[in-house]
Amino acid sequence: MSVRVVITSPGAATVEEDIEMRRAAGLRIRFASSGRLVLLLAVMFGVVACGGSDAERVREAGEDTAVEDGSVSAEEPPAPTTTLPPAEPTTTAAATSTTAETPADGSALPLSASEVYELVAPSIVFVETETGTGSGILIDGGYVVTNHHVVWPHDMVWVVFPDGRELWVPVVGWDPFADLAVVGPVSASVEPLTLADGEGMSPGSTVFLVGYPAETDLYPQVSITEGIVSRFREWDLAGLTLFQTDAAIAGGQSGGALVNTDGEVIGISTWGFSEAGFSVATSAADAAPIVDWLIEEEAALWWNQSLREPGAGDFEFEVKMVNRWDNRVFTFVGEIGSTVDVLIDGTADGVFSISSPWGVDLLVDDSYSGVEAGTVEMVTDGVHYLEVWTLLDELPFGGPTSYTVVSSSRLQPFEDPDDGQHLVVGDIFGGVIDYFSDTDWYTIDLEEGDTVVIWTDAIATDTAVFVDYPGATIDDIAHDDDSGSTLFGESLNAELVYTAPTTGRFIVAVQGLPGSTGGGYFLGIESLEG
Structure with a gap:
């Protein structure tokens, strides 16, 4: 059977000691949707004829365990014996719909909420990471479609x-612009769903959201809410149509299904906005070719997968910063309870930070003198980030400076393909915030008196824009955060009207702001003259 155990402090033992004891017993540790640390204990019981005792076999993560009636792989744990509640829908009606008369042509009547639930719910999965939870849609081939911001x-x-069946599943790939991701494949006994075209629907049509909003249960029940199509929104830069609906949504619904009264998945729920409770779903017709591409191309995730191979990376690097917006990022695999020592020394005053897989700073050294160094204990397993940069007031626009980076853990350098790209007025460039607090920098040539508008556009990333130039002081650096227009809700986009004070090469920096997930953005530079 599969049992989840919430960690507490038993007797005199601390939580940390409890974790270590359970790890020594071969238990798999992960986070529950409520944020509590839990253990997943998979135990197969058998009766031994001689002696009358029970034989227990504990399956560790990543280890296959054979049993008499078959085998269980690491990717497919046995179904839990926990008694689950019956799959009855919990419908919240956000709009009143009327029962349609039988059409004269004999076509099928619209399905009720209960009928839609019965048809769709078995193929809507709960997606969980250390960062949070979301929903997913099982499609053909055993793949699950969800949002980029759910799995990133x-x-x-x-x-x-x-x-109740649960699986540890790899992420196949993601599209950070469309906020889509694919995980899998998984073996499933339920029917997959098809991404259908609902863009011909009229505002006022009845729709349903099916997923796992605001879940804290370890084995959650699928929820369904009902509403209408309020309007359509077009994101031309990304080539996406978005459904806006008043069907109730909450955190955790992301990646769930927007379904019509024929039981077809016509959208992938993504965001909620405004006090009115509107939700937005990406058109399934637009998502389908992106999903196909992710599966067929097995689009690589940004980090180097070889990082997980023994011996990957190195312990010491020499790095060079070419301007004060430049930085260097390294990744390393941390193991809970282990410690990592880091030291940086260079020709200017540097800063380094070590952050967890979900962007929480574990250690920052920004002292203004001497060598920056520190030791940090890992609080979770997974890929961690070491970022090295220079204080803005320490390094002039043109740089450069160099640093020696030394770590007790093997580091894998990440080369950001956006940094250093040269743009011209009239360009629209697609960049990606690859990790929490990522800053991408670009160059552009302007003449004194040139006036341009610089803007960003994204649906999943909060960005700020900065403009810097040779000889500029910190106070001369122009910046903007949320002045840009947006497709829906509160603006996360930047827009800055800038007049060049001199002739030369300028830097345009785009920074992912704290609290936002990584994702794609468009950067545009337009002339306001003539």
Whole structure:
């Protein structure tokens, strides 16, 4: 059977000691959707004829365990014996719909909420990471479609089916612009769903959201809410149509299904906005070719998968910063309870930070003198980030400076393909916030008196824009955060009207702001003259 145990402090033992004891017993540790640390204990019981005792076999993560009636792989744990509640829908009506008369042509009547639920719910999965939870849609081939912001920045996620079966599943790939991701494949006994075209629907049409909003249960029940199509929104830069609906949504619904009264998946729920409770779903017709591409091309995740191979990376690097917006990022695999020592020394005053897989700073050294160094204990397993940069007031626009970076853990350098790209007025460039607090920098040539508008556009990333130039002081650096227009809700986009004070090469920097997930953005530079 599969049993989840919430960690507490038994007797005199601390939580940390409890974790270590359970790890020594071969238990798999992960986070529950409520944020509590839990253990997943998979135990197969058998009766031994001689002696009358029970034989227990504990399956560790990543280890295959054979049993008499078959085998269980690491990717497919046995179904839990926990008694689950019956799959009855919990419908919240956000709009009143009327029962349609039988059409004269004999076509099928619209399905009720209960009928839609019965048809769709078995193929809607609960997706869980250390960062949070979301929903997913089982499609053909055993793949699950969800949102990029649900799984980012992880390469493995937990998938739980409504029948209680749960799997540890790899992330196949993602599209950070469309906010889509694919995980799998998984073997499933339920029918997959098809991404259908609902863009011909009229505003006022009845729709349903099916997923796992605001879940805290370890084995959650699928929820369904009902509403209408309020309007359509077009994101031309990304080539996406978005459904806006008043069907109730909450955190955890992301990646779930927007379904019509024929039981077809016409959208992938993504965001909620405004006090009115509107939700937005990406058109399934637009998502389908992106999903096909992710599966067929097995689009690589940004980090180097060889990082997980023994001996990957190195312990010491010499790095060079070419301007004060430049930085260097390294990744390393941390193991809970282990410690990592880091030291940087260079020709200017540097800063380094070590952050967890979900962007929480574990250690920052920004002292203004001497060598920056520190030791940090890992609080979770997974890919961690070491970022090295220079204080803005320490390094002039043109740089450069160099640093020696030394670590007790093997580091894998990450080369950001956006940094250093040269743009011209009239360009629209697609960049990606690859990790929490990522800053991408670009160059552009302007003449004194040139006036341009610089803007960003994204649906999943909060960005700020900065403009710097040779000889500029910190106070001369122009910046903007949320002045840009947006497709829906509160603006996360930047827009800055800038007049060049001199002739030369300028830097345009785009920074992912704290609290936002990584994702794609468009950067545009337009002339306001003539």
